[in-house]
Amino acid sequence: MVYNIVKPCAKIALSLYFRKMNISHQERIPKGKPVVLAANHPTAFIEPCILGCWSEEPMHYLARGDLYVNNSFVRRLYDWFHIVPVFRLDDLGYGGLKSNYESFGKCFETLKANKQVTILAEGRTKHEKRLRPLMKGTARIVFGTLEKYPDLDIHIVPVGVNYTNPDQFRSDVRIDYGEPIRVQEYFPIYLENPAKGVSALTQAIKNQLSERVIHLDNPADDEWTEPLLAMHRNGPSTRLFPALSADPNPLFEEKKLADRLNALSEPNRQELRLKVLEYLTLLRKSGTTDRGLMDHTSYSLGSALLLGLGWIPYMIGFVLNCAPIYLGNYFAKKKAKMVEFRASVAIFVSMVLYLFYWFGCLLTAILVGKWWLIGIVLAMPLLGYFAIAYHDLDIRWKDCQRAAVLDDVTEDKLLKMREELMTV
Secondary structure, X not given: OHHHHHHHHHHHHHHHHEEEEEEEOHHHOOOOOOEEEEEOOOOOOHHHHHHHHOOOOOEEEEEEOOOOOOOHHXXXXXXXXXXXXXXXXXXXXXXXXOOHHHHHHHHHHHHHOOOEEEEEOOOOOOOOOOOOOOOOHHHHHHHHHHHHOOOOOOEEEEEEEEEOOOOOOOEEEEEEXXXXXXXXHOHXXXXXXXXXXXXXXXXXXXXXXXXXXXXXXXXXXXXXXXXXXXXXXXXXXXXXOOOEEOOOHHHHHHHHHHHHHHHXXXXXXXXXXXXXXXXXXXXXXXXXXXXXXXXXXXXXHHHHHHHXXXXXXXXXXXXXXXXXXXXXXXXXXXXXXXXXXXXXXXXXXXXXXXXXXXXXXXXHHHHHOOHHHHHXXXXXXXXXXXXXXXXXXXXXXXXXXXXXXXXXXXXXXHHHHHHHHHHO
């Protein structure tokens, strides 16, 4: 029951946190069959939340089990949200590994019931644009299920999850579901040689994830390759809406660009790096941004008037809704030591605080007995959404404004530098 209550709230919270969400090829998930979604793991628990919120079926998850031990509240949360604890050697030693037999048994029964299970196949979370080595646990769980129930037709659907910047509010997320892998095709290999079967299935998962995860080979290049990917996203066709799309093209276009960067020779890579840094330096000195430079025609008197008309409802929406959001972010910065956990904690805490805050305001308004006050409270979420959309448009307009007032010489130089970078 708690899962069904929280799911729509989490869906709204995630839709507000991310500016654009591209979720493509969900139709590839087999219907009426046991399915394992094998996803990469760049954040603490945002990707399993997204997969669960946009899934038609209730989702079951595997998650780290060290938090589950000796904490009755966490155990209750795990039960509420269909989370199965998995215990790692590094966390609890060999004694903890024995508890995995019970956890795997739960997975076997979940799959036998034709339900969906999400497994974060990399095993550990790290905020970076690359696919890390996959753990073999996904293959072992599905093969263990088939050993107990050999007639099950289990499918693994690899899911590539990509963020533009997951710890930044109003960033983008791009998710693509791969072709389902029928586990029965690998089961004979496993029966003949378990190690070979596990390796073959893990490799099949990796091959599909590699096709839909943006991967930059060298972490040392992140300083300049991420701005280059952002420049690609700032093309003239970029639009704020629709916020939710099933279009896979933005992901695969960026994937192609990352692959081309990886293929550069070392001399060409260093040459491109210097040109990117030179372009970014000139942008900073000019007080403008690449996004503003590419969309400066949006700066007009008409757009300024529209923003002016929306300023009062924006301020009302901001003032009425900001407290729980700021508290959630403050808590995340204080308590989440790892960057991979901050966005997850901020979203979850802000959502919980907002629910208590909004229901508290509604109860107060009802007790006061003023209909106009009840109307304001009921309109608070809509005003909050308007405030977020207005904020996006305002930032974009200011970027365009700074680019529009550039002198012709600087603008021409920036545009030529940018065109050269995009050509390379």
